[in-house]
Amino acid sequence: MSETETANRLPTAEEEARFWGLLEAAWERLGPEPAALRRALLTRDRAADDDSVYAIDGWLDPFLDQLGQLCADLSGPELTDLDRVAERKLYDIDRADVHAVIDGSDDGFLYGRGHVVALGREFYEAVRADPTWALPDGYLQGMGYFFDRLHQQRFGESPRTDSGISRESCMNPTGWAHQ
8 A cells, every 4th residue: 555545544344243243242241230331321311410320430340351351462564454444433423412421521521432342333334324322421430441451562563554543632623613
């Protein structure tokens, strides 16, 4: 690929499928309780003031541990591909309407978007279509740069995703166009 072709590289369908598959596999390793909590998030009454939806938060660190175990033997290019997908997913929900629900500072909004991504494809797609599915104050700091950090730990440098975007908050001009 030429430099121009790699400057805005999008994740492939295969990379996305692997990404979501690894997240689901990490959740599955934790058993039926977090699976039930994740299902409940998609069937909850969003208008109700129900703090029980935050019960999933107790499972986030074990989820990241399992995800790390699943990725322990991945190569540098494989981790780069996964980081490119994570970066794109975070970028795509870097929007004012999502921020209105999640809230938070720039870092807090990144952690909130990480929370959305970590909960899996179905939850992510629900929030992407209708931000009111997101959880106000739902944060997962470790997800935003999870694959980047794994790459750094194993290979001594951040991966080059060649995506031309940033996962940082307020960097998606389309998502903030009316602000």
